[in-house]
Structures are given as structure tokens and as C-alpha cells.
Amino acid sequence: MEPDGSRESPPREGSSFPGPWPSSALGQAFSQILHQFAGQESRRGKARNAALRDLSAVLDAKECDQLFAGSDTSLRGMPEMLGQVAKALGKYAAPPEGPEGGGDRHSEVAEKAAAVGLLFLKLLRKVETAKNSLVCPAWKAGLRHLAGPIYIFAITHNLEQPWTSPKSQGVAGQVLALLLQVTECGSVAGFLHGENEDEKGRFTAVMGLLKPDLNKDSWKSNPATKHVFSWTLQKVTRPWLSQHLERVLPPSLLISDDYQTENKILGVHCLHHIVLNVPAADLLQYNRAQVLYHALFNHLYTREHHLIQAVLLCLLDLFPILEKALHWKGDAARPTTHCDEVLQLILMHMEPEHRLLLRRTYARNLPAFVKRLGILTVRHLKRLDRVIIGYLEVYDGPEEEARLKILEALKLLMQYTWPRVPCRLVVLLKALLKLICDVARDSSLTPESVKSALLEEATDCLILLDRCSEGQVKGLLAKIPQSCEDSKVGNYIRRVQQVSEGAPYNAT
Numbered sequence: 189m190e191p192d193g194s195r196e197s198p199p200r201e202g203s204s205f206p207g208p209w210p211s212s213a214l215g216q217a218f219s220q221i222l223h224q225f226a227g228q229e230s231r232r233g234k235a236r237n238a239a240l241r242d243l244s245a246v247l248d249a250k251e252c253d254q255l256f257a258g259s260d261t262s263l264r265g266m267p268e269m270l271g272q273v274a275k276a277l278g279k280y281a282a283p284p285e286g287p288e289g290g291g292d293r294h295s296e297v298a299e300k301a302a303a304v305g306l307l308f309l310k311l312l313r314k315v316e317t318a319k320n321s322l323v324c325p326a327w328k329a330g331l332r333h334l335a336g337p338i339y340i341f342a343i344t345h346n347l348e349q350p351w352t353s354p355k356s357q358g359v360a361g362q363v364l365a366l367l368l369q370v371t372e373c374g375s376v377a378g379f380l381h382g383e384n385e386d387e388k389g390r391f392t393a394v395m396g397l398l399k400p401d402l403n404k405d406s407w408k409s410n411p412a413t414k415h416v417f418s419w420t421l422q423k424v425t426r427p428w429l430s431q432h433l434e435r436v437l438p439p440s441l442l443i444s445d446d447y448q449t450e451n452k453i454l455g456v457h458c459l460h461h462i463v464l465n466v467p468a469a470d471l472l473q474y475n476r477a478q479v480l481y482h483a484l485f486n487h488l489y490t491r492e493h494h495l496i497q498a499v500l501l502c503l504l505d506l507f508p509i510l511e512k513a514l515h516w517k518g519d520a521a522r523p524t525t526h527c528d529e530v531l532q533l534i535l536m537h538m539e540p541e542h543r544l545l546l547r548r549t550y551a552r553n554l555p556a557f558v559k560r561l562g563i564l565t566v567r568h569l570k571r572l573d574r575v576i577i578g579y580l581e582v583y584d585g586p587e588e589e590a591r592l593k594i595l596e597a598l599k600l601l602m603q604y605t606w607p608r609v610p611c612r613l614v615v616l617l618k619a620l621l622k623l624i625c626d627v628a629r630d631s632s633l634t635p636e637s638v639k640s641a642l643l644e645e646a647t648d649c650l651i652l653l654d655r656c657s658e659g660q661v662k663g664l665l666a667k668i669p670q671s672c673e674d675s676k677v678g679n680y681i682r683r684v685q686q687v688s689e690g691a692p693y694n695a696t
Contacts, residue, residue, distance in 0.1 A: 214255070217246045218269050225276040240303055243273070247310045256318040256326040267326060270311070271333025275397075277304045278341040283351035285409050298353035301345040305359030308338050312366045319370065331370065336393040338367055339379070343419055344412040351412070380420065381428035391424055395435045402439040414443055418454050426465040433466055437476065441483055449492045456484065456495065460502035468509040477509050481526055488533055493545040500553045503530055507560060528567060531557045535571040539578065544585060551579060551590040554597040558604065566605050573612060576601075577619045583626075588638050591623070595645040602652050609656035616653055617661060620646050628676040643680055650684045 224239040255266060281304040284293045311334065318327035345352050345360035352360075364376070371390075373379040382389035398420075400406065401413040421429075421436055429436070440462060444455025459480060463471070471477040484506070487499045507527045514523055534557070538550045554575075558565050565572070576598050584590040598616075602609050609616075627642045654661035661684065668681050 214246070214249075215266060215269065217242070218266075218273055221246070222269065222273055222276055225273075225280060240307065243277075243307055244310070247307065247314065255314055256330050267329040267333045270330055271337065274308070274311070274334050274337035274341075277307060278337050278344070280304065281341065281345070282410050283344075283349070283412050285411065294351045295353065297351040298345075298356040301341075301352070301356040302359045304341065305345065305356065305363050308341065308363045309359075309366060312338070312363070312370050316366075316370050332393075335367065335371060335379075335390055336397045338363060339390070339394060340397060340416055342367060343416045347415060347419060349412065349415065377423045377425070380424050389428070391420070391428070391432060392435075394420060395432065398439075399435070402442070404442055407439070407442060414451065414454060418443075418458055421458055422461055424465075426467075429462065429465040430467055430470050433462070433470055433476075437462060441479070444483060444487075449490075449495055452487060452490075452492075453495050453498050456487065456498040456502055459484065460498070460505065463502060463505050463509070468512055471509050472513055477506065477513075480506060481510060485530065485533075488530065488537075491543070491546060493543075493549040496546065496549050497552070500530075500534075500549075504553070504556050504560065522564065524567075525561075525564075527557065527560050528564070531561065531565075531568055532571075535568060535575055538575045539571065544590075547579065547582075548584065548590045548593075551593040551597070555593060555600055558597050558600045561604075563604050565601060566608060569601075569605060569608060569612075572597075572601060573615065577615065580619050580623050583632070586632075586634050586638065588634060588642055592638075592641060592645060595642070595649055598649050599645075599652060602649070602656050606656040609653065610658075610660070613653065613657045613660055617650070617664060620650050620653070624680055625677055628680075647680050647683060651687050654684065 221239050221243050224242075255270070281297065281301040283297050315327050315331050315334065318330070342360045342364035345356050346364055348357065368374070368376070368379055371379055373383055378389075380389050380391040380394065398413060398417055401410050402417060407413060417439055421440070424432065436458070440455055440458035442455070443451050444459060446452055446455065463480065468477075471480070481503070484499050484503055487495055490496065503526075507525070510526045514525065534550055534554070538547070538554075541547050541550065561567075576594055579590055579594045582590075624643060624646050627639050627646070630639060650661060665681050665685060668678070
């Protein structure tokens with residue numbers, strides 16, 4: 189490269205090669221194109237368009253068939269240069285930063301991406317031709333430098349985003365398909381972690397390219413980076429992910445710690461994938477599991493129901509890992525667990541909560557927490573009583589998701605803590621009977637199937653309550669069927685009595 193060009197190029201681009209640039213006419217052409225993208229004149233649209241046209245002409249030239257002819261000393265260093273050209277093209281088609289990059293800017297990015305995608309298709313076809321030729325042995329080195337930048341470009345524009353259009357998505361999809369074909373990979377997952385145990389895969393290379401844009405000062409400079417990282421991470425599963433834990437955990441924590449809810453949810457999904465696909469021993473090492481727990485626990489103070497849902501699901505999968513480090517001696521009280529701490533906070537938030545979406549989110553996850561703690565749920569019985577009774581009294585809309593889940597949690601609670609149920613008999617019986625009466629007389633738009641499900645669940649709870657109290661419910665309900673004017677309510681109460689008669693005491 190010419191001296192003045194090297195001064196104008198960014199340091200990272202100009203210092204990443206072990207050898208000199210190619211000295212052939214082909215090498216000089218690529219060097220000039222790279223100089224146009226890196227220099228100040230590349231900021232002008234006309235210069236950029238001219239660079240794209242020049243690159244297209246170079247790729248169409250017959251001399252370009254010798255790109256990967258490694259025997260020619262004048263072409264030494266060509267794979268590295270092609271890698272830099274691919275990076276420059278990806279950067280040229282990258283979406284703009286921040287909210288100012290909307291509207292016309294996004295449509296402009298889609299047009300650029302379509303044009304760049306066509307150039308990548310040409311370049312990959314050159315690699316494929318060289319691969320099938322016996323006189324072009326350097327195609328592997330070229331593909332090694334091209335695969336990462338082309339993959340990042342394809343994922344950036346293949347996903348549906350504000351900066352994509354049907355045309356740019358279509359071209360990016362073709363680029364990704366051809367890349368997988370040239371690399372002989374049957375899937376994106378195979379491309380990243382290798383098709384077999386002997387193959388290394390390209391996840392390390394991709395993360396190396398993303399790393400400069402995934403630190404706390406730069407990760408928002410390209411709005412596509414977080415999506416490319418998240419989508420790529422989801423493709424790498426057990427057992428391959430554990431060897432990359434140091435690369436993927438810090439960016440996931442960084443994204444989840446943002447002030448924007450959208451980014452928090454994206455980061456939590458990344459953390460959840462890590463929890464599911466990294467062995468517990470690796471997460472417990474260096475206290476990583478505790479770091480994850482505290483990062484997730486802090487999100488429970490938010491009032492965004494989508495975020496709460498993502499965090500609770502992740503925590504439920506993290507609890508078994510955290511509890512592996514706990515040691516209980518039979519002669520002492522069981523230690524309080526992280527699940528206890530989270531359930532305590534959830535119940536504290538549930539009791540006064542009036543927003544329906546949040547009430548549904550909390551109720552949806554309550555059965556899993558009761559099941560997780562089992563008999564240890566007795567630690568939270570007082571607050572659970574108040575929450576369950578309070579939620580059963582409130583209409584939840586046509587789907588009645590909250591009340592159905594609360595009834596499911598109540599059934600589990602009675603099964604696990606049946607010795608404590610008799611002292612709560614009257615309170616629970618009143619709440620369940622009131623629910624049955626309210627639903628049976630409900631004339632709202634609630635579908636009949638939902639009403640039927642509510643009545644069935646409430647009846648099952650009454651039957652279980654009767655068994656836990658050794659038949660006391662049957663005695664308290666004895667006179668209701670004769671005095672009840674609503675036949676529907678009377679039928680459900682008679683059913684409780686019939687099932688309870690002669691049934692052996694069984695708390696499970």
C-alpha cells in the first residue's frame with residue numbers, strides 16, 4: 189500500500205498483517221479499493237458507489253480467477269487483503285447508530301446491503317470455483333479470512349430489523365446459504381462449532397470480530413452487533429459452549445445491564461442460554477453462578493412484565509446449579525436458598541400489584557416456585573395465603589390466566605404442606621366457594637371453556653382440601669345443596685361430597 193494510504197487507514201486495519209500487500213496489478217486494485225473505503229473521501233456517497241463499482245469490475249475481470257493461485261509470489265498476502273475488503277464492505281453496509289438513524293437512513297442501509305450482498309456472492313463463487321480447481325490451492329486461506337466478516341454481514345441483514353428490506357434480507361439469505369455451501373456446513377450451528385469433533389468451527393473467529401464492538405464503550409455504536417451476538421450465541425449449544433464461556437458471559441451481562449428494557453430482555457435471554465448449555469461445574473467456578481444470580485435478581489424490581497417473565501424463567505433454571513454448592517446436615521435447619529429469597533420478593537410484589545399483565549406474569553410462574561421448594565414452601569405460607577385469596581377474588585379478563593395458575597399453585601401448596609392445611613380450612617373454603625359462585629353466575633364475555641376450567645380446578649381444590657382436613661369440608665358443605673338456589677353451584681358441591689364419601693385420606 190502507498191505510504192499516504194497507510195496514514196489514512198485506521199490503525200487496526202493497517203497493522204493486522206504479517207507480510208506486505210500483494211504487488212500484482214490485482215493486488216494494487218484491491219489496495220486502492222480498500223484505500224477508498226478507509227479514507228476520508230469514503231464519507232461521500234459518490235466515492236463509495238464508485239468503489240463498489242470498481243470492486244464489482246475487478247471481481248468480473250478474468251485476472252480475478254487467479255485470486256487464490258498461491259504459487260504466484262506477487263499474490264502473497266491476497267487472502268488477508270480480501271478479509272480486510274470484506275470487513276470494509278460489512279462496515280459500509282452497517283446500520284446507523286442511535287435514533288437518528290431511522291426512516292430514510294434505514295432504507296439507504298438496505299440498498300447498500302443489497303449491493304454489498306451481490307459482491308459477496310461474486311466473491312464466494314470465486315472461492316467455490318477455486319475450491320473445485322486443482323491449480324488454486326490458496327482458497328482455504330482466503331475462505332478463512334472471508335468467512336467471519338461475510339457471516340456477520342449475512343446475519344446482520346438476514347434478520348428482520350428496522351434497517352432491512354425484503355430485498356436486502358433475500359440477498360443476505362443467499363449469501364448465508366452460499367457461505368454454508370462453500371464451507372461444506374449443513375447448518376449455521378455446524379458452521380460455528382464444527383460439523384464433527386475434529387473440526388474446530390468458526391465461533392472463535394466470529395467472536396473475535398465482534399469483540400471490539402461488544403465492550404461497554406462501543407456496543408451501542410452498531411445497533412446490529414447485539415442481535416448478531418445473541419442470534420449466534422443461541423446456535424452454539426452444549427457441549428461446545430462451555431469452552432467459549434469467557435467470551436460470551438461478559439457481553440451477555442453487559443447487554444442485560446442496560447437501561448433499555450429491550451436490551452435487558454435480550455441480555456437475559458443470552459444468560460438463560462448460557463445457564464442451560466454450560467455445565468454447572470463451570471458456572472460455579474470463580475463464583476460465576478452468583479454473579480449471574482445477582483444480575484438477574486436486580487431485574488425483579490422492575491415493572492416490565494416481559495422482562496420479569498424472562499428473568500423468572502432463567503432463575504428457575506439457575507436454582508439447581510446454585511443449590512449444588514449448598515450442604516445440609518440433617519441435624520440442623522435447612523439453610524435458606526436463593527429460591528426462598530426470590531419467592532419472598534415475588535410475593536411481596538404480588539400482594540399489592542394491580543396491573544393485570546404483571547399479575548398474570550407472577551401467577552404464571554408461582555406454581556414452578558412452589559414445586560421447586562416443595563415442603564419448604566411452609567416458610568412462606570402466611571403471605572402465600574394472602575396472595576392466593578386476593579388473586580382468586582379478582583376477575584382476570586376472558587382468559588382468566590392468573591386465577592387458573594393461582595388454583596394450580598394452591599393444589600401444589602396443599603399437597604406439599606398438607607399438615608398445615610387444617611388450620612387454614614375455613615379461610616380457603618370461603619375463598620373457593622366464593623370463586624365457584626362468582627364464576628357460575630358470571631355473565632361476561634368469558635368463554636364457557638374457561639369458566640368450565642375454573643370450576644373444575646376449584647372443585648379439585650375443594651376435594652383436596654377435604655382430604656387434607658380428614659373430611660371436614662364434607663361436613664361443612666352438608667346443608668348447602670338443599671339451600672342453594674343455583675343448580676350449577678349445587679352440582680359442583682354435590683360432586684365434592686360424592687368424591688369425598690368413602691375416599692381414604694391421602695394428602696398426595
